[in-house]
Amino acid sequence: MSTIQEIEQAVSKLPPKELSTFRTWFAEFDAAAWDTQFEQDVAAGRLDKLADEALNDLREGRCTNL
Numbered sequence: 001m002s003t004i005q006e007i008e009q010a011v012s013k014l015p016p017k018e019l020s021t022f023r024t025w026f027a028e029f030d031a032a033a034w035d036t037q038f039e040q041d042v043a044a045g046r047l048d049k050l051a052d053e054a055l056n057d058l059r060e061g062r063c064t065n066l
Contacts, residue, residue, distance in 0.1 A: 014022060041047055057063055 011019070011022065
């Protein structure tokens with residue numbers, strides 16, 4: 001399978017039990033990929049500005065308790 005269309009066709013033909021198994025696998029795969037990207041962004045300092053803004057807002061009382 002080398003194209004999105006081929007993958008879509010294959011997934012659409014899965015029986016319900018296999019589709020459920022695939023859905024669970026893909027959710028875990030996608031979450032792991034997101035975690036990896038997030039960790040890379042943190043390590044590269046890409047989120048530092050946002051964190052500084054949030055901490056500044058907290059110090060200046062511009063946050064509400066949940």
